[in-house]
Amino acid sequence: MSLATLIAFVVLAVVAVFGGFRMLVSRHPVHSALYLVLSLVATAAIYLLLAAPFVAVVQVAVYAGAIMVLFVFVMMFLNLGPAQDVHDQRQRRIVTFAAAGLLGLLIWLGAIWRPGAAVTVGGGALPGYKVEEIGVNMLGRYALPFETASLLLLVAMVGVVVIVRPLLAAERRQAAAGETGATTAEAAATAAGLVVESTEPSEEVGH
Amino acid sequence: MVISVAASTNLVLALSAILFSIGVLGVLLRRHVLIIYMSIELMLNAANLAFIAFGRLQGTIDGQIAVFFTLTVAAAEVAVGLGIVVVVYRELKSLDIDRLNLLKF
Numbered sequence: 001m002s003l004a005t006l007i008a009f010v011v012l013a014v015v016a017v018f019g020g021f022r023m024l025v026s027r028h029p030v031h032s033a034l035y036l037v038l039s040l041v042a043t044a045a046i047y048l049l050l051a052a053p054f055v056a057v058v059q060v061a062v063y064a065g066a067i068m069v070l071f072v073f074v075m076m077f078l079n080l081g082p083a084q085d086v087h088d089q090r091q092r093r094i095v096t097f098a099a100a101g102l103l104g105l106l107i108w109l110g111a112i113w114r115p116g117a118a119v120t121v122g123g124g125a126l127p128g129y130k131v132e133e134i135g136v137n138m139l140g141r142y143a144l145p146f147e148t149a150s151l152l153l154l155v156a157m158v159g160v161v162v163i164v165r166p167l168l169a170a171e172r173r174q175a176a177a178g179e180t181g182a183t184t185a186e187a188a189a190t191a192a193g194l195v196v197e198s199t200e201p202s203e204e205v206g207h
Numbered sequence: 208m209v210i211s212v213a214a215s216t217n218l219v220l221a222l223s224a225i226l227f228s229i230g231v232l233g234v235l236l237r238r239h240v241l242i243i244y245m246s247i248e249l250m251l252n253a254a255n256l257a258f259i260a261f262g263r264l265q266g267t268i269d270g271q272i273a274v275f276f277t278l279t280v281a282a283a284e285v286a287v288g289l290g291i292v293v294v295v296y297r298e299l300k301s302l303d304i305d306r307l308n309l310l311k312f
Contacts (some may be wrong), residue, residue: 002209009215013210013222020229020249030240036245039226039307044251050219052259055271059255062278067248067285071241074289083239084303095233103227111220111257114213133268142272149279160290169295173254 016042028082033071040064049168055132211265216223227253238297240302244288251281 019039038062047056055166138146226249233246255274262270292302299306 006215009218013218016222017225017229020226021251023242024229024233024236026242029239032242032245036249040252043226043256044223046219046256047259050259050263052263052271052274055255055259056273057277058275061280063248063252065283070285070289071245074292075241078293078302080241080302083237083242093236096232100228100235100291102233103231104224107227108221108224111224112217134271137268137272138275145276149276152279156286159287163287163290163294167297170276197211204235 005049009046012042012045012049015039018045027076029080030072033075035069037064037068040068054134216260216264220257223256224255226250226256238303238305240292240304240307243304244285244292247284248281251277255285 016039018033019037019042022035023032026035041060044056044059044064047053047059063108230246230248230250230253233249234243236247237243238267255277257272258270258277260270262268262273295307
């Protein structure tokens with residue numbers, strides 16, 4: 001790591017920590033999300049310095065792009081106001097800060113402690129590093145974890161559908177009740193049907 | 208001036224530990240579900256940084272491949288978590304975790 005790289009790293013590290021800290025103290029969830037994007041993009045730039053260009057691109061596209069857009073989308077969807085929680089007891093906050101600082105110190109000490117020659121130290125920047133290598137390894141040595149990851153995503157998708165389905169069913173029935181509300185007798189009948197039917201999906205999920 | 212790979216790795220690991228601690232603080236101090244989720248994302252990101260630093264130290268590509276699996280887990284977690292958040296908000300009209308106490312006696 002040359003001096004220029006070191007300076008770039010320190011600047012990016014300060015930006016990443018600043019973004020993370022502002023995410024922690026911001027009152028409004030949308031501000032938190034935007035500061036987290038700043039922190040994630042700074043981390044992506046650090047990946048570039050650490051000879052991991054493909055991971056940097058994926059970080060920007062998936063983390064700062066897709067995942068954070070999902071967060072902001074949910075905030076807009078629910079029309080959230082500012083959080084009501086920033087006033088905690090001062091003493092408790094100090095204790096929490098101390099505990100987290102101690103934890104961070106322990107993590108760092110544990111990470112830099114390398115007894116003996118347990119770790120073979122390579123030549124810095126990966127020699128002959130190509131993006132193809134990631135693909136070849138992913139479908140070669142790591143084929144089984146790769147397939148397991150796809151299974152995980154499938155389970156997550158099905159899980160979300162199962163969690164949200166009672167909500168969607170209730171909304172659909174409400175919409176149907178609104179459409180057929182021409183006569184009051186019809187509306188009352190639909191409302192009665194809604195009460196009877198609404199127990200079904202929740203039972204389905206429960207079992 | 209050239210800094211050795213081991214020394215620069217220690218610097219990156221320090222940044223990783225700081226970011227992880229900020230994530231822990233977010234989970235411990237904040238009461239808003241979405242901000243807690245974002246803190247968890249920050250912790251996963253710190254773990255990714257450590258993976259890449261160690262992979263560079265060893266001179267292999269395995270650290271970078273581990274990052275992709277972490278990313279997959281993060282994406283799955285966010286998808287399920289935000290689905291739960293939407294359902295909870297429709298029920299309670301609030302995302303304060305102190306109000307999610309249905310399992311408490």
